[in-house]
């Protein structure tokens with residue numbers, strides 16, 4: 694193990710399948726953790742730099758500590774983030790790379806693998822599960838962009854579980870609002886806080902709190918004002 698901080702939690706979003714929702718869920722988990730009063734850093738090791746670009750277009754008072762970096766820079770950056778008092782660092786990663794997933798996973802406390810519940814996606818995602826097999830880092834799949842009203846989610850979950858893959862109980866459904874929010878440098882909680890999409894995103898954050906030491910009670914109003 695190269696480095697794993699004790700005072701800071703590190704969540705990595707990993708899948709070799711492109712477009713499964715890594716960046717979307719990464720930035721949403723960042724906003725959820727901040728809502729619950731945690732200091733959050735984003736490290737974007739995808740050359741596309743999606744999560745970093747999202748942070749760049751956020752309003753000045755709402756920006757996260759974010760950096761666009763390479764995987765080799767990660768150990769040093771994680772050390773710095775922890776020294777700065779960060780509670781949660783979120784690492785967004787690139788698709789289509791065989792070497793990044795295990796290298797990033799061994800630096801993380803938990804790996805979230807988004808996967809669309811569709812045949813081609815699940816087949817492609819298997820490569821990620823295999824690539825992560827040698828790392829001991831706990832991990833789970835979240836079924837993302839799931840269409841409403843089809844049995845695809847149940848079937849995908851059953852097939853993955855049969856293959857020994859941990860799948861979070863609740864999917865994130867397909868919501869155009871998630872894309873709208875991100876396009877504006879926002880999260881769904883800032884764009885449509887009372888929407889079903891916001892509730893599902895918060896549910897995902899709380900599911901992650903079952904694996905990572907994350908705050909799940911809202912800070913007192915005075916503390917929230919000071920943090921905003």
Ligand SMILES: Nc1ncnc2c1ncn2[C@@H]1O[C@H](COP(=O)(O)OP(=O)(O)OP(=O)(O)O)[C@@H](O)[C@H]1O
Pocket residue numbers: 710711712713714715716717718739741743786787788837838839865866867868869871872873875
């Ligand atoms: N739950 C969802 N509902 C609707 N659209 C979604 C959802 N999740 C992601 N998307 C959309 O899917 C597209 C790909 O998402 P995103 O960029 O987050 O995936 P990614 O895994 O980071 O992609 P890449 O592998 O290229 O980095 C975006 O247009 C995004 O808005």
Ligand SMILES: [Mg+2]
Pocket residue numbers: 715716717739741743744785786
């Ligand atoms: Mg991405």
